[in-house]
Amino acid sequence: MIFATIRSYIIGSLLLASATINAQVTGSTEQPVTTDTTTVSNAQPVVPEQTWLIDPTIVQPRLQALQKEIPLTYNATTHQFVEYFAYRKPSFTKTMLERKGVYFPIYEKYLKKYGLPDELKYLSLIESGLNPKVISRAGAGGLWQFMPKTARIDFGLRIDEYIDERFDPEKATEAACRYMRQLYNIFGDWHLVLAAYNTGPGNVRRAIRRCNGGQTFWAIYNCLPRETRGYVPQYIGMVYMINHADSHDIFPENIETAVAHDTIHVNSYLDLDKLASLSSINLEEIQKLNPHVLTHILPGHTRNFALRLPKTDIAFFKANRQAILDSATKLPPVFVETIQPNPEILASNDEKPIIITTPVMGAATTEPKMVVEQEIVEDDIEDVVINKKPKKKYYTVRKKDNLTEIAEKFDVEVYDIKVWNRLHKSTIQPGQKLVIYKESAVTSQVKYAKNNHREKEAVKRGKTRFHSVQDGDTLWNISQRYGGISIDKLKKLNGIKGNVVKAGMKIRVS
Secondary structure (H helix, E strand, O other): OHHHHHHHHHHOOOOOOOOOOOOOEOHHHOOOOOOOOOOOOOOOOOOOOOOOOOOHHHHHHHHHHHOOOOOOOOOHHHHHHHHHHHHHOHHHHHHHHHHHHHHHHHHHHHHHHOOOOHHHHHHHHHHHOOOOOOEOOOOOEOOOOEOHHHHHHHHOOOEOOOEEHHHOHHHHHHHHHHHHHHHHHHHOOHHHHHHHHHHOHHHHHHHHHHOOOOOOOOOOHHHOOHHHHOHHHHHHHHHHHHHHHHHHOOOOOOOOOOOOEEEEEEOOOEEHHHHHHHHOOOHHHHHHHOOOEOOOEEOOOOOOEEEEEEHHHOHHHHHOHHHHHHHHOOOOOOEEEEOOOEOOEOOOOOOOOEEEEOOOOOOOOOOOOOEOOOOOOEEOHHHHHHHOOOEEEEEEOOOOOOHHHHHHHHOOOHHHHHHHOOOOOOOOOOOOEEEEEEOOOEEHHHHHHHHHHHHHHHHHOOOOEEEEOOOOOOHHHHHHHOOOOOHHHHHHHHOOOOOOOOOOOEEEOO
16 A cells, blocks of 8 residues: 555655744743734635545544544644655654654653643654754754743753753653643643744734634634644644554664663762763763763762663662762862853853863864765745655666665665665665655754764764854854764864854864
8 A cells, every 4th residue: 555655656746734843942032923913814724635645534533533632633734744754754753753762751751740631742753853962053952942041041940061951851841841731721722832832822822813813723823923833733743653653664673762770969070981981881871861961071069960870780880889989070180261151051040150171182183084964954844845845866776885875875864765665675786766855955853853863873983074163153052963072072172272163163073
C-alpha cells in the first residue's frame, strides 16, 4: 500500500499546509503581531482540492480513537500535516520515535502533578524536536523553548554563564506545565492554549476580537498570525504519526533510553573533567545527564547544585568520594575576570557573574582543512510546504557511492532517501537511479532535531568546522548552536582571552 502511495507522491503534486515552526514561550515578553485591524471573517481555512496520499477514511477514525481531553480535529489542514510527517519528513518522525522514551516519562510525571492532559507531552516534539540543548534564532531555548526573560522572571529558572535551567528537562518541563495551566485558566480551551503557547495570550485575544469573538481555534484561524495557524494542525499531525507510524512503514532504528542516575550536591568549585577522569565516568554521560551545565566547571559560589551521575558507573566514585572531590574541587592556577552582563544571558541575581578561566593556549598557526556547512534557511512550516515545495531530482549511482555520501551531497537524510526509493536496505548499485526531494527551506523543529547528531558526527570523524561570527553572536550562543561545546573549549581552540567576539571573525567550533 505504501509503495503505491509513494509512487503517487512522486507523480502527483506535493503537500499544502500551514503551520509554525519557531515555537517559543513569550510570556511577559510577548510582542504584538502587526496585522490589519479590519474585522476578519472566521471562515474555516480553505484547502485546494488534491489527491491525498493517505486515505482520509483511515486517518479520521484513527484520530477519533486517539482523542482524549484535547480535540484531535480532522479536516483537510490536519490531514496535510499527517502526510508531511509521513512522506516529506519520515526521518523526523523516526527520530521522535527514537527519542521519546527518554523524555515522555518526565513529561507524564509533571503533567500528572499539575492535572494536565497526558497528550500535551506531544507538544515538545514540535517545539524542539526533543533536543534539550537547542536554542532558536530568537533566543528561545530547551525542550519547551522558553525565552530567557520569561524563564527567569516568570518561572524562576536559573540562567547565567554556567547554568541554563531551560536545558534541564525536569525543571523546564515543570515550568512548561505551570505555564500551560495558567493559559488554560485564561482560555478554558486546549486548542487556544496551544496557540497561546506559541504566540502569547495577548495575540490570541486580539485574534478573538478580530474574528467577531470566536471562541475556538478554528473560528479564529484566519485572524491568527500566519506562523501560529499551523501550530494546532501540526500538533494533531504529530500525535497521529507517533501513534501510527508503523502503519506507514516508519520505524525507529536507534532507540534512545534514559540513563539511570544518582545525584551529588555540589557546594564549591568543581572541575567536571577531573571528576569524570578520576571517577572513570565518561564525560559525555555526565553532560548528557546535565544538559543545563554550560561549561566544564561549576564556579566557587555554587551552592546545593544537584549534579547527576550515571548510576551504572558511580561505584568507584562512591568508594573514593573524598579523594576524588578533594582533587576535582581544588582551584587551579587562575585569573579572575569580571565580565559585563550579556543581554542574552540574564544572571539570576544582581551580582556580576565571575568567570574562572585557566591560562589560554595560543591559537594554532596552521589552519586545518575547513568544513563549511551549507546553511539552509529555516522557515515556518506554512512557507515550507505551500510556497517552497521540494525540488525533485534524479541521481544516478556511481561506483563506490554509498547512501551516506549521497545524503550529505544533497543535505537530506539517509532514511528519507530509503523511503522515497522504497529501499529496505542501504545497498545500492552503480547505474541505479535515485529520487531525491531537496527542500529549499527547513522547519525549525526538523533542524533542531538533527543539530546535535550532526555536530557529534562531525567531531567523531575528526572534521574541523568553523563558524563565521554574525552581529549579535556571543560565545555562549555559538556554543549552544554547535552541540553544547563549552565556552572554555571555544576559547582554547581559538586563543581567545576575553569573552567578546566580533562580527566577521571565524571561530573554530570542532
